[in-house]
Amino acid sequence: MKFITDITKKKELIKKYCLQQYMSLDLESISVLISFERNEYLVQAGTSSAYLYFVIKGKLSCFSYTSSEKINCVAFSQNSALIGEASSLFGDAPTVSVKALSDVLCVAVCLNEYRESLLNDLTFVRNICHQLARKINNEGRYSTTLLDPLEVRLSQFILLNSCEGFFTIQLTDCADALNSSYRHLLRIIKELCELNILTKK
Numbered sequence: 001m002k003f004i005t006d007i008t009k010k011k012e013l014i015k016k017y018c019l020q021q022y023m024s025l026d027l028e029s030i031s032v033l034i035s036f037e038r039n040e041y042l043v044q045a046g047t048s049s050a051y052l053y054f055v056i057k058g059k060l061s062c063f064s065y066t067s068s069e070k071i072n073c074v075a076f077s078q079n080s081a082l083i084g085e086a087s088s089l090f091g092d093a094p095t096v097s098v099k100a101l102s103d104v105l106c107v108a109v110c111l112n113e114y115r116e117s118l119l120n121d122l123t124f125v126r127n128i129c130h131q132l133a134r135k136i137n138n139e140g141r142y143s144t145t146l147l148d149p150l151e152v153r154l155s156q157f158i159l160l161n162s163c164e165g166f167f168t169i170q171l172t173d174c175a176d177a178l179n180s181s182y183r184h185l186l187r188i189i190k191e192l193c194e195l196n197i198l199t200k201k
Helices: 007-016 111-119 122-145 150-160 171-177 182-194
Strands: 002-004 031-036 041-043 051-057 059-065 071-078 097-100 104-110
Touching: 007 031, 007 104, 031 051, 051 111, 059 171, 104 111, 111 122, 150 171, 150 182, 171 182
Parallel strands: none
Antiparallel strands: 002 031, 031 104, 041 097, 051 104, 059 071, 059 097
8 A cells, every 4th residue: 555645646537537526525635645556455354444445547356255265256346446435434344355456546535534524425425325226236236147157257247347348357366256266267268269259369
């Protein structure tokens, strides 16, 4: 975790990604710019995060551990994610961890300082309610797809996480996200390539 003291860059990012629309409070004056390296944790299960994060750049995995210590991926997101609004905003301990799968850049708001102000900001609360509703819908859809064959889950995952027709997520991260072994994932990708559904470059 590294704090970036470039005020001009922070201002540009808030404007470019329309982050001010999330709240009536002046986001520029209450936020800081923070970066994370791959494999660093933004949030750890059981510990309330000190910050609410607007993820500008990077890929994240939200996961918990099963009783047998296997990773259970709950969600996977890249760019423009909001982290900490479900538990940390209210001072509750989250049940999942959030880890950076690449270098991550965030505009962050210190919850210890601004929690009450955020919760009293009607524009912010409305946006958070909308975000949470979307997450509930997506997670419900995601959990039902765990019953689908890996071919189907992989295809949906590729479509959701492709940019301009290219899927560039590391396959080890992809295997974790789909609760699959790396070897099984490679077999499925090979089959999809042989069927001309995917092209490997």
